[in-house]
Amino acid sequence: MSVLIKGGRIITAGDDYVGDVFVEGESVSLIGRSLDVQADKVIDARGKYVIPGAVDPHTHMEMPFGGTVSCDDFTSGTISAAFGGTTSHVDFCLQEPGQSLPDALATWHEKIERKKPVIDVGFHLAVTDLTKGGNLEDLAKAPDEGVTSYKLFMAYKGAIMVEDETLFKTMQVAARTGALVMVHAENGDAIDILVKEALAEGKTEPKWHAATRPPLTEGEATNRAIQLARIAGAPLYVVHVSCKEAIDPVARARSADWQAWGETCTQYLFIDETALDQPDFEGAKYVYTPPPRPKENQEHLWHALATDMLSVVSTDHCPFNWDGQKTLGRDDFSKIPNGGPGIENRLHMLHHFGVREGRISMNRFVELVSTNPARFFGMYPRKGTIAVGSDADIVVFDPEKEHTISARTHHSNIDYNLYEGTEVVGAPDTVLVRGKVIVENDELVGSPGDGRFVRRARFGEHLTGAGGS
Template sequence: MKYDLLIKNGTIVTAAESYKADLAVKDGKIVAISNEINDEAEKIVDAKGKLVLPGAIDVHTHMSMPFGGTVSSDSYYSGTMGAACGGVTTIFDYPVQRKGQSIMELINEKKAMLEEEACVDYASHCCITNLNNGEILDEMSKAVEEGITSFKAFLVYKKEGMMVDDATLVRLMERARELGAMINIHAENPDLIDMRTERYLAQGKTSAWYHYMSRPEFVEAEADKRAIHWAKHLNTPLYIVHMADKEGLEAAIQAKRDGADVFIETCPQYLEYTCEVYKRDNGRNFVCSPPMKGQESQDALWVAIKNGLIDTVATDHCPFQTYEKDWGKDDFSKIPNGCDGVEVLYPYMLDAANRGKIPFERAVELCATNVAKIFGCDDKGSLSIGKDADIVIYDKNKDFTVTIDKLHTNCDHTIWEGKQLHGYPVQTYLRGSLVYDNGDFVGKAGMGKFVKRSPRI
């Protein structure tokens, strides 16, 4: 057989082990892994001294998302181009339902843009904001048949009309259980946030610091615990997005130990920064929800990552331009919520491995393998025969300092400015096709394909 791609002499990293081997690709799939493969290939890559990793899956992104009076700055093209350049070969998008809109209307509304613009593969979670008199519960079965097996519920953004009440949440969770689907939740208490926001603004406390103060640890923890309570008593799976606080984390971990089907996601920004960033002159650039928390919460997140108790790391990528962030210069409640991250996700976690904080296998597990397992991406998440040839070649000795001019985002700033990384991806392959090569994007718009996912039953 003549292969399309042969990667030789590298060290393959899986969630379970690392070993030296050659890897061969044909028709977009991994077809051979062996100590030595000497067959012919259209392209041969020498990965001696480098790691060969599965492409990352960023399970939490918001491209072209209307929010806060504007739209997140990354299109599906620029956002997925950045993803490819950071070693992310699949993204999950979060389209948000408008009142009266059906699930498939929502998906089809985004479909044309994704087919035209996406540079990596893509899947969707649907954000459900209302049940349309029960029609959504019926339509969820059709969505699952189409490979859309996860749905998001906001326990926050009440004033914005995006929040679901507890009864709606429970109905969604029960229906998801019947269909083998998953409910993802954004956990914060909106009434406390609104009360505290009004109080601080009335007192003239308007800086970015009060974004954190309006929604501190206990505001997130209460909602975490409420959602976990329903998951345990309804015996239904629950995926908690962007976990940032120690108290909620501990509740989720205890639920796991009690046998509940609870999954925990956190984000690089919570692992790197604390709430102290909101005291900076450019603190509004770091405004996201939930906000970064105190050092105690950050320490707890790292302990849970090291102990295998956090399931995934994703980004909540949702950047806005500086002038838009400046809308809240004198009123923190007007700052569009969101930060960049998709291009930094894998390099950041691999840097942690390269510095000895976690094993490389753990970074792969958090950023690829676990995501594929939890969300039914059967062809993704690992380097094994029959899987999609989504491959990253990583140079442990390449130092990289993050600056906005080196990233591929359509944003004029990055919260990662000046972050020094030891080790960096040098090539990314999407289903065997080179899309990133030593600093340059070499793919093209429209290369990405829809990932049809399997239900959990």
């Protein structure tokens, strides 16, 4: 099938011009002004942006955690993503204790076969055990399977946290195999002590989730991971940076041209720690990790995004229903499943409060949500841009479309929305995945199975322009 997108304002990380895009099959075939071609479908994009589909490199679909499982599978979660203008995501394949790394990957492949996605999907390998289940040989083979990033948790002691030995050994393997190391950076040992002390004092409400995970625990772990990666010679990507204490070591690394980068997530730009103190256990909706921070950190994050001290905005979409899942921790904040939704609203929030309010340009917007994630995670230039030969992952984005964010209208399985009632201007109008229209006129026109598994290139290819060296 062929598609002609006519007269839109085509915006990539580096370009901004009015033109037409002609799609044949799954790829962009021609780009130009007033193209004289015949197409099976014509989309009038006059007055609208034509941007590369967003890439979300940080999601947790159907993930077991805290005695329950995140409530979006790869069908519901990717439908939600598509309505928000995201056309590819990279999910964390979580190795359970004692499970081999190949078996962990097989489990995640089974998930996308059972609940088929409507957008394209890649996997990170989240390493939790290199003694009983995993081994370094299996770890080294993962890039051959198109899984070119390793994730390690420096938090959640007694569950999925790894010690520095496992972290460092994984970094050494990554340096050798061309993989990117990702870290959840918090000092899990210190946090474990603070949590136990709080509970012993009868402090059980959701607000203590933040109080027992102070910003310094994130800053210390971020710096430690950066220095260990330097010793190992491995590239490092720090996920969900939430506060100045963690921005500072990443900024130092960026200024020194070390191979270390960071992302933040949409929620840290808008939600502060006071959300946790809402009555009637409503604060549990905002229990995610790292926790919401003091409000002054939001401007630090915006500044870091504008100056390339932070390079990506992801979502850490990890949805647990408030009723029946979050309420597992009603009498003990440490038992509230950590995670929140967000995959559908990243572009809404960043466009309205970032672009329209002058914090970032449209080019930077595209860079943060599409081009940089594609570069870091081995999908560029196939994805993350609009160019002849690239996948036709394209969003026709209406900058004047009004939208009210609400759990009543979003497409995730979760029963609340972090941004409930927020009114934004600017929303996706039409979404294509490899040339197939998935969302049009606020309706799903694609089907489960339209998305595919993406085998990703090793780290470093096509990285120039994403703060790479």
